[in-house]
Each structure stands twice: as C-alpha cells, then as structure tokens.
Amino acid sequence: MADNRAKTRVAVAGLGAIGTDVVKALDQGIEGLTLVAVSANSPDKHRGWVAELKSAPKLVPIGQLAEIADIVVECAPSTLVRSIVAPVVERGKTAVVLSVGALLQNEDLVDLAKAHGGQIIVPTGALIGLDAVTAAAVGTIHSAKLVTRKPVAGLVGAPHLVGNNIRIEGITEPLRIFEGSARDAAKGFPANLNVAVALSLAGIGPDRTRVEIWADPTVTRNTHRIEVDSDSARFSMMIENIPSENPKTGRITALSVIACLRKLRASLRIGT
Numbered sequence: 555m556a557d558n559r560a561k562t563r564v565a566v567a568g569l570g571a572i573g574t575d576v577v578k579a580l581d582q583g584i585e586g587l588t589l590v591a592v593s594a595n596s597p598d599k600h601r602g603w604v605a606e607l608k609s610a611p612k613l614v615p616i617g618q619l620a621e622i623a624d625i626v627v628e629c630a631p632s633t634l635v636r637s638i639v640a641p642v643v644e645r646g647k648t649a650v651v652l653s654v655g656a657l658l659q660n661e662d663l664v665d666l667a668k669a670h671g672g673q674i675i676v677p678t679g680a681l682i683g684l685d686a687v688t689a690a691a692v693g694t695i696h697s698a699k700l701v702t703r704k705p706v707a708g709l710v711g712a713p714h715l716v717g718n719n720i721r722i723e724g725i726t727e728p729l730r731i732f733e734g735s736a737r738d739a740a741k742g743f744p745a746n747l748n749v750a751v752a753l754s755l756a757g758i759g760p761d762r763t764r765v766e767i768w769a770d771p772t773v774t775r776n777t778h779r780i781e782v783d784s785d786s787a788r789f790s791m792m793i794e795n796i797p798s799e800n801p802k803t804g805r806i807t808a809l810s811v812i813a814c815l816r817k818l819r820a821s822l823r824i825g826t
C-alpha cells in the first residue's frame with residue numbers, strides 16, 4: 555500500500571565530518587524524510603559535491619534553514635548553536651543538536667521550544683548507553699561518571715589546556731588533564747566534551763555528573779567509559795571511537811544521527 559503522507563523536510567547546518575555523511579545518507583533515502591537545504595561556512599567548497607547528489611538540496615546561509623525545513627540538524631561549530639536552533643524551535647519545529655555542550659550556555663532554548671511546541675533532540679552521538687541512562691533517570695540515579703581518553707591530536711588547543719598552560723604535545727604516558735563536573739568540562743573542552751553534557755542531560759544534570767579527561771598517547775581511538783549507579787541498575791559501558799577526518803570527532807557520531815533520523819518516521823522503532 556502506498557504511503558501518501560507528506561515527507562518531513564530536513565536541512566543540515568554544517569558540512570564537516572558529521573554533516574557530510576548525514577547529507578549523503580538523506581540523499582540515499584531515509585523513510586519519510588526529504589533533504590531540502592544545507593549550509594556551510596564556505597559554500598563554494600561544497601557546491602560541486604552537493605550539486606552531484608541525486609536530489610540536490612539548496613545551499614543557503616543558516617538564517618534561512620528554519621523557514622525551509624521542518625527539522626534542522628545542527629552539526630556546526632558550537633558558537634552557532636543559538637543562531638541555528640532558536641529560529642527553528644520558535645516556529646514549533648525540531649532541531650537535532652550535535653554541539654550539545656553549547657546547550658548549557660543556552661538553556662533558555664529548551665524553554666523557547668516548550669513555549670512554541672518545538673523540540674530539541676540530542677542523539678547519542680559519540681557516546682553509548684543513553685537509552686539505559688534515560689531509563690534509569692525515570693527512577694533515581696545516585697551517581698554518573700564519564701572517563702574520556704583521547705589521543706593527543708584530539709585534545710590540543712582546548713581552552714582548558716591553553717588557559718592553564720598545560721602542554722600535552724610530546725607526552726609519552728597517559729596524563730589526567732581534567733577532573734570535575736560536566737558543566738566545567740564543557741567550558742574547558744567545547745569541541746571535545748559534548749558527550750559529557752549529553753550524559754548529564756540524560757541523567758542527573760551538569761553539576762552532579764563527574765568527568766575525568768585523559769590525554770593518552772597509547773590510544774588511537776576516542777574512548778568514553780560511563781559508570782552509572784541507580785535504584786534500578788548499576789552499569790558501566792565503554793565505547794572506543796575511530797576518529798573521522800576531524801580527529802576530535804568519532805566516525806560513529808554521524809551514524810548515530812542517521813540512526814536517530816531513521817527512527818523519526820520508521821514503521822518499526824527499536825530502543826528507548
């Protein structure tokens with residue numbers, strides 16, 4: 555039987571490590587969705603491959619995305635989250651947010667979404683286990699902790715390192731470079747610790763979620779281990795992400811967004 559429902563229009567803000575794969579997957583076809591627009595900082599860099607897609611979307615500035623699409627996927631630098639997400643949720647539409655750390659400086663976006671019937675979706679991204687964390691949070695979570703280990707290349711330049719004059723280039727043994735709350739981790743490592751904020755928003759919030767970060771020359775993967783203790787279950791899980799062409803971003807992140815988009819209109823939906 556043909557499905558005559560209108561397709562949900564999707565736009566992608568940012569065509570880097572995450573956005574490019576998401577755009578290609580949408581172009582290949584995701585049930586119920588159609589790609590209508592994309593944005594990048596240097597449109598000319600992307601014009602060629604975007605034009606070659608089966609169904610080429612418009613290449614427009616981010617300010618136009620909310621008007622054109624029903625769902626906007628943010629995969630741009632964290633400083634742009636507000637300008638991408640606010641116009642979307644103000645129109646009662648849906649924003650999928652990857653730069654999760656920036657939500658902590660823009661918490662009113664959630665109120666804005668509530669006031670206008672919009673929605674902000676945070677995919678599991680580079681992390682693991684947010685299905686179990688959100689389930690445990692229906693009961694009581696006693697503690698939640700994230701231990702992240704990254705190769706040096708995935709951490710250099712982070713504001714916490716620069717501000718505290720911590721040099722990690724050339725280290726030969728693992729070095730713990732941060733211990734504190736998810737809120738402080740997001741400030742000190744805005745391009746690295748989206749996962750800490752995602753865990754905190756799923757569980758017990760950015761002030762009670764504890765985070766350790768290690769610069770580790772012995773690993774080649776971005777490694778995240780979560781440890782949660784609750785009144786329903788105790789669990790720990792680890793994910794070892796293969797970096798994408800952006801060493802700060804694991805390959806699985808784009809796949810997580812694609813899986814999240816597939817769930818939106820799928821006839822069978824698995825997982826919380």
Ligand SMILES: NC(=O)C1=CN([C@@H]2O[C@H](COP(=O)(O)OP(=O)(O)OC[C@H]3O[C@@H](n4cnc5c(N)ncnc54)[C@H](OP(=O)(O)O)[C@@H]3O)[C@@H](O)[C@H]2O)C=CC1
Pocket residue numbers: 567568569570571572573593594595596597599616628629630631632634651652653654678679680681744745746748749752800802803804807
């Ligand atoms: N939630 C999670 O688990 C994870 C989240 N992230 C976060 O996701 C975000 C995207 O990551 P990633 O894909 O690796 O980043 P990249 O640096 O690879 O790509 C960023 C993209 O944003 C585009 N961009 C920059 N400025 C603008 C602008 N003014 N208007 C439109 N587009 C713009 C760039 O355009 P151009 O190509 O023209 O330069 C580029 O295509 C980051 O904030 C990152 O921290 C990353 C990993 C995991």
Ligand SMILES: O=C([O-])CC(=O)C(=O)O
Pocket residue numbers: 680745746747748749750776777795802803804805807
């Ligand atoms: O592991 C990754 O791929 C990215 C990461 O830590 C993050 O952005 O939180």
